Amino acid sequence: MSTVALAVSEGITLFEVAAPCEVFGVDRGLADPWYDLTVCAPASVRLGGWFQVDAPRGLDALTAAGTVIVPACRNVLEEPPADLVAAVRAAHEAGARVVSICTGAFVLAAAGLLDGRRATTHWMHAARLAELYPRVEVDPGVLYIDDGSVMTSAGKAAGMDLCLHIVRLDHGAAVANDLARRLVVPPHRPGGQAQYIPAPVGPGREHALAGLLPWALARLHEPLTVEDLARRAGMSSRNLARHFHAVAGTTPLQWLHAQRVHRAQELLETTDDGIDLIADRTGMGTAATLRRHFQRALGVSPDAYRRTFRASAIPG
Incomplete structure (x- = not known):
């Protein structure tokens, strides 16, 4: 290609x-x-x-x-x-x-x-x-x-x-x-994210998530839950879910899983960390959990992904 x-x-x-x-x-x-x-x-x-x-x-x-x-x-x-x-x-x-x-x-x-x-x-x-x-x-x-x-x-x-x-x-x-x-553009906006279509949305909807998402991305290594996100945003879990569906086209939990998989991809490509350590650094806890979410999202194992992209990377 x-x-x-x-x-x-x-x-x-x-x-x-x-x-x-x-x-x-x-x-x-x-x-x-x-x-x-x-x-x-x-x-x-x-x-x-x-x-x-x-x-x-x-x-x-x-x-x-x-x-x-x-x-x-x-x-x-x-x-x-x-x-x-x-x-x-x-x-x-x-x-x-x-x-x-x-x-x-x-x-x-x-x-x-x-x-x-x-x-x-x-x-x-x-x-x-x-x-x-x-x-x-x-x-x-x-x-x-x-x-x-x-x-x-x-x-x-x-x-x-x-x-x-x-x-x-x-x-x-x-x-x-x-x-x-x-x-100088966003590194990754998932395809499922909503287009900015005029809709009857409440004031500050995008601002609420705009403040929340960078906060969550900086803490992916922590065992964040949907309740943690809702607490940080100052809203109920149900209200948070509505915001995520409108702005990101997905649920808060699916968004968290996707961001953790993206972080795992970067670590597999750029470090020699073992799967257990990457699972810890991405908040997935165990290697088994990382492998399950990685396989589900990308269709390959973390080890196969690392072999593919480390082999083609330019040294330095």
Whole structure:
């Protein structure tokens, strides 16, 4: 998957193109090898109505890539360009991992790649996606969805989240977190986190969790419980659960488990600590508990994960 092709079409906005270029197109020495990014587009394509792209390859080159990224559609009221749809379909049939950012999901849907799958797009256009492509299970309430060989994301910033998620899959948590720090963006927002959709929420909802989450992250080594989180937030456990569902798209306990697994990933990649010590440092208590949650979340054992990502890490 180290070869990445960015499928650019006429009139799309600059941000959806810039985000994957920053993530996959700049080798910062974080992993070896890094990605080989190619921009693929018809001749004389313009972005944002004025920025002309001199792409080295046409859309037919998508079939040679391990990962194909479709940034967006110019207008969801129009059918996506037929040549782009055909090229994306051919790339997926050739074995590529196909990724959409924002309304790029309309291209994937037109290519038939989302039929029978759960997918997302910007919440403003989710209803139209569902109307045009009834075989797609559209979920407008998440940041991104990883369905293996097909991935979709919501609005602009969620596209960056999905790009970092891909780096995390390919190179591990430590590399993804280091890249996020360099880009000055959040290192990991789970795909299930809610999009910021206008809703009848009470005042201060996000502020309550914004103060709580960093506090909890700094204490993952402690045996924190949902009751501890509720006490810290100054609310009942039931009220805390409502906040977590609205802001993080999950329950407080599931969020705690996920953060502990993420911390364990980093420790497995960056230290020689034994499984027992990592279990203690992540608040999981025992190696058996760590192994159970790790296997459930990632589908591999902690030892197998360490062998995979320590072997590919750059010394120092």
